[in-house]
Amino acid sequence: MPLSPSDTAPRIALVGATGAVGTTLIQLIEERGFRYREIHLVASSRSAGRELTVEGRTCRVEALDTFDFSAVDLAFFSAGSSVSRKWVPSAVAQGALVIDNTNAFRMDPATPLVVPQVNADELDRRPSSGIIANPNCSTIPLVRLLRPVEDRWGIRQVVVSTYQAASGRGHSGITELHEASRSALEDPSAQGPAVEFTPTLAFNVVPFIDELLDTGFTLEEQKMLQESRKILGLPHLDVTTTCVRVPVVNGHSEAAWIECDDVVARDELVRLLAAQPEVTVHDKDTIGAFPTPRTAGAPDHVHVGRIRVAPHNPRGFWVWVVADNLRIGAALNALQIAEALTERGTL
Numbered sequence: 001m002p003l004s005p006s007d008t009a010p011r012i013a014l015v016g017a018t019g020a021v022g023t024t025l026i027q028l029i030e031e032r033g034f035r036y037r038e039i040h041l042v043a044s045s046r047s048a049g050r051e052l053t054v055e056g057r058t059c060r061v062e063a064l065d066t067f068d069f070s071a072v073d074l075a076f077f078s079a080g081s082s083v084s085r086k087w088v089p090s091a092v093a094q095g096a097l098v099i100d101n102t103n104a105f106r107m108d109p110a111t112p113l114v115v116p117q118v119n120a121d122e123l124d125r126r127p128s129s130g131i132i133a134n135p136n137c138s139t140i141p142l143v144r145l146l147r148p149v150e151d152r153w154g155i156r157q158v159v160v161s162t163y164q165a166a167s168g169r170g171h172s173g174i175t176e177l178h179e180a181s182r183s184a185l186e187d188p189s190a191q192g193p194a195v196e197f198t199p200t201l202a203f204n205v206v207p208f209i210d211e212l213l214d215t216g217f218t219l220e221e222q223k224m225l226q227e228s229r230k231i232l233g234l235p236h237l238d239v240t241t242t243c244v245r246v247p248v249v250n251g252h253s254e255a256a257w258i259e260c261d262d263v264v265a266r267d268e269l270v271r272l273l274a275a276q277p278e279v280t281v282h283d284k285d286t287i288g289a290f291p292t293p294r295t296a297g298a299p300d301h302v303h304v305g306r307i308r309v310a311p312h313n314p315r316g317f318w319v320w321v322v323a324d325n326l327r328i329g330a331a332l333n334a335l336q337i338a339e340a341l342t343e344r345g346t347l
């Protein structure tokens with residue numbers, strides 16, 4: 001029973017509780033039995049007063065602009081970067097430790113960027129900023145595979161193409177994909193809604209996510225480079241990415257070419273990846289097997305398949321990776337940070 005009368009369990013707030021990440025976080029708190037003393041569900045004034053159920057109890061959504069963060073020990077922010085930029089500093093000033101799911105503070109030197117399976121030691125002490133940042137949804141599964149490869153063979157270069165689902169744009173992204181798909185089936189010449197995704201995502205593939213930078217890369221692509229370097233503590237790591245939106249409801253995929261300093265043996269690579277926590281390797285016994293967003297199973301695992309060492313260059317190999325962006329890429333990673341903080345007594 002997560003609700004704990006113990007004085008040591010934290011009082012928590014979920015900002016963005018009505019969103020795709022926020023509702024996933026509520027589910028995970030229930031599923032994993034995360035202990036808390038009080039829970040506050042917070043969203044915009046549009047949702048204030050709405051009722052959500054947590055563990056069979058009805059909770060009323062509170063409005064962010066009047067919420068008192070001195071009443072909580074830990075606040076999860078999943079309401080967009082601009083909301084975090086505006087409200088996280090006051091939450092910290094009122095004494096809350098913040099786990100932020102947005103891009104707002106990820107590259108701030110005083111804010112650790114944490115994937116617990118990779119750099120949980122960052123959670124041994126309370127950060128000076130009062131914020132722990134949750135990385136980008138495509139970066140999290142990638143670094144969980146890069147860490148053991150770097151330790152074993154050294155990494156020379158990583159080339160990644162992502163295949164990112166509509167749920168990466170939250171509830172409205174999912175709704176728009178459904179509506180645009182229905183409309184395209186009825187009338188293939190109709191454009192359908194294209195607000196979250198331009199051009200339309202229905203029956204389409206869009207190689208553009210987030211804003212365009214002067215380099216010609218997108219911000220999403222830059223995040224994967226900068227965040228991987230920060231999490232792995234490898235400031236010169238060479239990661240280059242093309243981020244693509246695909247008409248999948250939920251579950252991001254990635255095709256990654258990883259070139260190492262030394263020759264890689266496929267058998268050893270498969271054993272190494274399969275030994276990582278919460279990683280499922282699909283072609284362990286059947287070469288060529290692969291996960292897909294709809295068939296991968298175990299939503300709290302990173303799924304890997306199509307592991308291919310290149311015959312002409314055995315220092316390099318390809319992997320196909322699938323991970324639930326709302327869980328692994330956002331809410332689960334955030335909750336695992338909170339679990340690690342609780343275990344360490346850092347809260």
Ligand SMILES: NC(=O)c1ccc[n+]([C@@H]2O[C@H](COP(=O)([O-])OP(=O)(O)OC[C@H]3O[C@@H](n4cnc5c(N)ncnc54)[C@H](OP(=O)(O)O)[C@@H]3O)[C@@H](O)[C@H]2O)c1
Pocket residue numbers: 015016017018019020021022042043044045046047048064078079080081083101102103135136137167168169170171172325326329330
């Ligand atoms: N979706 C993913 O896969 C994913 C992965 C990693 C990180 N993230 C990040 O997580 C954040 C939330 O994403 P999402 O997918 O959950 O989006 P979403 O489904 O659109 O939900 C947005 C949430 O933020 C709240 N919100 C919006 N404006 C607000 C304001 N001015 N004040 C207070 N609350 C406000 C919304 O409340 P109302 O219901 O009241 O509007 C809702 O609860 C984003 O920053 C996103 O980049 C998402």
